[in-house]
Amino acid sequence: MRQEDLMSAAEDTADQFLRVTKQYLPHVARLCLISTFLEDGIRMWFQWSEQRDYIEATWSCGFFLATGFVLLNLIGQIGGCVLVLSRNCVQYACFGLFGIIALQTVAYSILWDLKFFMRNLALGGGLLLLLAESRSEGKSMFAGVPSMGQSSPKQYMQLGGRVLLVLMFMTLLHFDSSFFSILQNMVGTALIVLVAVGFKTKLAALTLVLWLLAINIYFNAFWTVPAYKPMHDYLKYDFFQTLSVIGGLLLLVALGPGGVSMDEKKKEW
Secondary structure, three states: OHHHHHHHHHHHHHHHHHHHHOOOHHHHHHHHHHHHHHHHHHHHHHOHHHHHHHHHHHHOOOHHHHHHHHHHHHHHHHHHHHHHHHOOOHHHHHHHHHHHHHHHHHHOOHHHOHHHHHHHHHHHHHHHHHHHHHOOOOOOOOOOOOOOOOOHHHHHHHHHHHHHHOHHHHOOOOOOOOHHHHHHHHHHHHHHHHHHHOOOHHHHHHHHHHHHHHHHHHHOOHHHOOOOOHHHHHHHHHHHHHHHHHHHHHHHHHHOOOOOOHHHHHHHO
8 A cells, every 4th residue: 555655646746747847848848859959960060071071981972962961961950950949840840850860870870789779769759759749630641541530640659759769768778787787677677668558657757757867967978078089979969869868758748648558548447
């Protein structure tokens, strides 16, 4: 009974947090979600020559194609961020950012690095949730596609977003025999399963936000590394990508798990 009381108290605290923050939580979530695209777009501007030379040398594609790649990334990411934050043409912005993720996955050989590939998929999950949020009640991008219900495309976008988001946490699991690592793996695995199946979703997602925020600030403190060192850029990239996944989780908290979830099915029971 005590365990049930603790769970109930935790859910009440989460509900109170949502009531207090419901006006601005979606705005904070969107800002966090697009932060990695914004940072990368700005980096393309300030490291124009380095990025162009890297692509030209890696793919032997010539000066003009390499320049086009950098320009596409710069305009696509900054333009997409502006559209998302201004809430104009958000669906098109999401598709554009999906394209940027796919392009960079190939161009920077992320496809063969499992850790970074899973994090890119998690970032895509956040964009799916943003796409679900932006989808209006009366309009559908899936017009003419058979569905089980009017809102089923949105529900399945939320499901896909949840499942992809938890891939970020699978990259944080540590397979060693220390007590702390075992405890962290057990708790982390339980939370990501809850988010994936949509059970106690808001509480589990908020807990993951706090956990990921603490890990991000502690391990990816790029501001403590001199800017001329390569580790500075690596940690900065990792920091903002993790912040984007935090944004996706906050969006999940604001939106809820959707119709394809255990939380929603409980209402029918």
